[in-house]
Amino acid sequence: TGNDCVGTAIRQGCESVMQLEMMPCPPAERAANNAWPEWPRVLKTDYGQQEAIAKFGSDPRVYQTTVKEFYKNEAGQVCGALIAKLESQVVDGRRQMVPTGEEFTVDCDLVLIAAGFTGCQPYVAEAFGVDLTKRGTVADVKYATNVPKVFACGDMRRGQSLVVWALREGRDTAAVVDESLMGYTNL
Ligand SMILES: Cc1cc2nc3c(=O)[nH]c(=O)nc-3n(C[C@H](O)[C@H](O)[C@H](O)COP(=O)(O)OP(=O)(O)OC[C@H]3O[C@@H](n4cnc5c(N)ncnc54)[C@H](O)[C@@H]3O)c2cc1C
Structure with a gap:
């Protein structure tokens, strides 16, 4: 879904596009603990990301990040985001992505959220x-x-x-x- 958002943003004429990814960048080839016939947990570069690379010269994905805060301008429109860097840690017996404390901001005119289900309401x-x-x-x-x-x-x-x-x-x-x-x- 994130890839679709990137592709659509490019086709609608965006000047730049960034895709935040919570998880680390997967390896280019299967890891030793991910043998066939398991689902290959490897880097996939789909059409939206390929178009971003062709147009802007780099992969739009920024790994191990999440949005902490959005900023709005005086008109109430989104104009930026505070991004937190993440690292993988085991918390309460479960591996989770947790903030490292390192943060940065980006300017943006449009935010698309392609987030999955995190539990019932x-x-x-x-x-x-x-x-x-x-x-x-x-x-x-x-x-x-x-x-x-x-x-x-x-x-x-x-x-x-x-x-x-x-x-x-x-x-x-x-x-x-x-x-x-x-x-x-x-x-
Ligand atoms: C961004 C995204 C992309 C996805 N892409 C794919 C894909 O490409 N292929 C695929 O197979 N799956 C995909 N999925 C997963 C798929 O959509 C879900 O697994 C599936 O829809 C789950 O069906 P469900 O019936 O369990 O729940 P849902 O489809 O979520 O249905 C739950 C329903 O309950 C309703 N509801 C909630 N609260 C109340 C209430 N209080 N009273 C009455 N009704 C209520 C909701 O409105 C909703 O209609 C995607 C999911 C997301 C979030």
């Missing part, structure tokens, strides 16, 4: 009284939450994923709900 989980996992997704046992007759599936249960998983889990959950209501299911 807390107010929804609170409204139903369902437990969450450490990752902010709804905790379940075979799609059933800790609250009777409340079920969860898709990104809300699994975390950020794919449409095919949302479809699969929706169907599986329908069968679990059917069984809990009927005592059996033919779904």
Whole structure:
């Protein structure tokens, strides 16, 4: 999605474009712990980034960074961003990208956010009284939450994923709900 944003910005005539990436730059070739047939965790340069390289002479991606703050001008329009540099650390047993303390600012006229899912909206989980996992997704046992007759599936249960998983889990959950209501299911 970020690549699409870069490509669209260039095609609409931007004078410069920067793509902030939270994660470190992946290696050009498979690492020793990423053998075939695993998904190759290697650097991919898609059409938007290729166009940026062709037009501006450099890859638009700036790795291990995130936005800490946006600035606005007197008209209330975005005009800049405060960027924090990040490094990989293990926090509470999970590897996470955390700020190094180093920061810099960039001027900008337009900000596009191509960010993925980071957990369900807390107010929804609170409204139903369902437990969450450490990752902010709804905790379940075979799609059933800790609250009777409340079920969860898709990104809300699994975390950020794919449409095919949302479809699969929706169907599986329908069968679990059917069984809990009927005592059996033919779904
Ligand atoms: C930027 C981005 C790009 C992606 N690109 C791809 C891709 O190319 N291919 C791919 O397979 N997947 C992609 N995904 C992932 C895919 O979109 C999700 O995995 C999938 O949509 C999850 O489906 P879902 O039904 O679990 O949740 P969602 O599609 O998020 O559906 C949840 C629904 O609940 C509604 N809702 C929320 N709160 C309430 C409430 N209180 N009351 C009523 N309704 C509520 C929301 O409006 C939403 O319609 C992308 C995701 C993002 C964020």
